[in-house]
Amino acid sequence: MPDAISAWVAILLVSGVTLTSRLSGPFLMARLPMSPAMERFLQNLSLSVIAALVASILARGGLREAASVAAAILAMVVLRKAIWAMAAGMVVAAGWTFLAA
């Protein structure tokens, strides 16, 4: 475990980088001209970034995570409510862990 000073330096470093990443997207875009093509690209980007994130987590996870996400997507398509999707995914994950134990 690091000493107190190194620990606080690390905490400030991590927090600073994270805050900068949250602020920088819109500030970078303010320097680029907005066009219909750019708007369309950003619209697609807002879907693809979440899809890529989910896919990346699933690829590193196992069948338990895949089964949970499948249940969540099914619940979302049928019931159209994110809260039921989360509940369905949680039940499958908890059930999987319970049965595997």
Added chain:
Amino acid sequence: MVRIAQSSPIILTAPGIRRGALLLAPVALFFIPFGLAFGVAASTKGMAATQSMVLSLLAFSGSVQFSTLDLWHATIAYGTLALVVTAVNARHVVMGAALSPWINRLPLRQRLPTLALLNDANFAACQTAFRSGERDMGLLLGSGLVLWAGWVLGAVAGAFAGTSIGDPVALGFDVVMLCFLAAMVAGQANRPLSLVPVLVGAAVAILTLPLLPQGWNVIVGAFAGGIAGSWFHA
């Protein structure tokens, strides 16, 4: 696609903040066990309770904080830590860019706190609303605030409780965020054309996972999906 009408003003109001908070309050409830899981993991790694609480308060990101724990050794490699955290955070830049047509029309003093609380969950939920004509950025700020509160509440409880609490993974809390994000994508990919960025983004992120440091594969996937979607549209 929805063109952003220049005539309708972008606003940030207290009722908007309240609606945002209510919209993601159910998700925020699930952030409590998440934050708790981090607090517990941090204390097993030897992070002091005050340190893990301040980190949760300031960083407010599960992926960033768990990556930090991986590098929490007696001697901290600051360069490696900065690189890893930058990679994990890179998707925030993409999300911010995607929100820029709306967010950049707010005054700076409203833009900064709204962006400071940007995260996967409120991005996924709010960008849908903005595309459907929502003009109140309070939705983003309010949902950010309620998620932050849940995360910090859990982190404080976890930092003090340490390992005395059971395993949050056994109860399925670890997949809740993943399922919420998958549900947001499923809720929006309702037209064949919107499947293009989703499928290309997912496929490229998986294919580049073994080739790139974790985090960058998400960015490459996001850009590939964005470009593919625009190309199919044209």
